[in-house]
Amino acid sequence: MRVGARSKKGAPVSDKGGSRLPREVYERELLRLQGELVKLQEWVRHDGARLVVVFEGRDAAGKGSTIKRFTEHLNPRVVRIAALPTPTDRERTQWYFQRYVEQLPAAGEIVLFDRSWYNRAGVERVMGYCTPEEHRRFLQQCPIFERLLVDDGILLRKYWFSVSAAEQERRFRARLKDPMRRWKLSTVDIESISRWEDYSRAKDEMFVHSDIAESPWHVVESEDKRRGRINMIAHLLSSVPYREVPRQAVSLPPRPSLTGYARTERSLQTAIPDHAATLAD
Template sequence: MNKSTTETERPDWLEAELADTIDEDYELELSEPALSEEIRKIYRKAHPASIPRLEYFRTLLRLQAELIKLQDWVSYHKEKVVVIFEGRDSAGKGGVIKRITQRLNPRIVKVVALPAPSDREKTQWYFQRYVPHLPAGGEIVLFDRSWYNRSGVERVMGFATEDQVEQFFHDVPEFERMLVRSGIRLVKYWFSITDEEQQMRFLVRIHDPLKQWKLSPMDLQSRVRWEAYTKAKEETFARTNIPEAPWYIVEGNDKKRARLNCIDHLLHQVPYEDVPHEDITLPERVFNPDYERKVLPPELYVPSKY
């Protein structure tokens, strides 16, 4: 990671960006739902004070500025980066992915969150449906869950047989070594939360109409099968933590710290540097004295209600 600013410096661009976007970021951070007063008390008791909001935003913006440099380096040098995000339901994977991509170019940085396999895909080589989403030169792909579904949810929920799971454990180390040998930089994160924290987050989702969509029957079953998921996770680490693609565990009970720690760690996994940029100048507007802008019919305009 190439740090161009120290933690104590406050460059003008940061102050300007902070002032300009604080409302947008604050909206993203409105995580405390309209819960019953009793659940609100329990939730607050279980969550001691986190990083002060302003300090969190300042640090996040600095890290996002570095992510832009990383993106530019990947694009310039035609590098290929894959980042895998795994973990229990509600562990915070989506939140960190959102902060990573928030200010990046979606043509360069892509998020892949595949649905359940179709009947046809179930008959394919297991890794086949993931391969088309791997990056070309100059791209970063973030997998919001990945081929590790096989050793996780598919195994625990009975969607894969023990023979299929064993075949997966046999194949995945070599599959990932192939990716690395092909020039892909592969980084794997597991977001870890406690039993109590997951229960609180599920209660939040149940009582918040803006978050109920995040709960699926599969999520609710994950509560019932907490211990089975724990055993599956432990075996996954034991059999797929290879030198070419090690696992990194992100402690996720504190959402803000988890986001900052993960982004900071990711920046240190890639030896990016500043790349040449052409100077950008705004060209002069061409005025045609014979051009007259037409007045469009009022029914074409979106009503100004706000």
């Protein structure tokens, strides 16, 4: 689809996600949006809403970095990240959605799924971790499962982070050179390079079955991570009917007068070394 064209739902679509957003513009708008996320959090807590946000997409498409900015100023007691490991032997015998149900929010909570039940439609399908019958059953049950969530009052938002093959490879190579991020590059990630078209076909089939009116997919063009983060957070905020909740005024009480308490001698306690002092030298 050409730049400037519109998707079937009327939103502007760009193949490349637009030019790189200047850092100053990005940081200013990100801070504003993060302030709105705090308001969203307080509304969820005050009204007892339940919000689920699904982050899916290509490896290295920017899901993790977006979640990091999303949660940066939020209360971890309200906003929780669900990033489930490989299922145990016991979990493999359960109904597929069972372990994800356990992660769903109670009233006043937000859960961000860093990958979700859609593992079955993506990596499990492509890498052969599930059988064709299990995959078929997932595609059949997934829309029913999500309709049940929405019907019960859960606010469900699903985002697919899209990135080109060339940009994905560039990010993989950058991770190889960075010891602080090398852990993010798994053998499955590396194999995704040679299985690019397989993942594309699996994603297309997944969309056919799960892009439903009750819980549609929203595609985040993430060729430019800054632009992708801003667009995703702004869209989420625009899709939830939150409002600013009045907060009770808080004032600090006067500190009471001392009544004879004597602080314990520091020599009686085990202090950590002053590593910071060595930096000045």
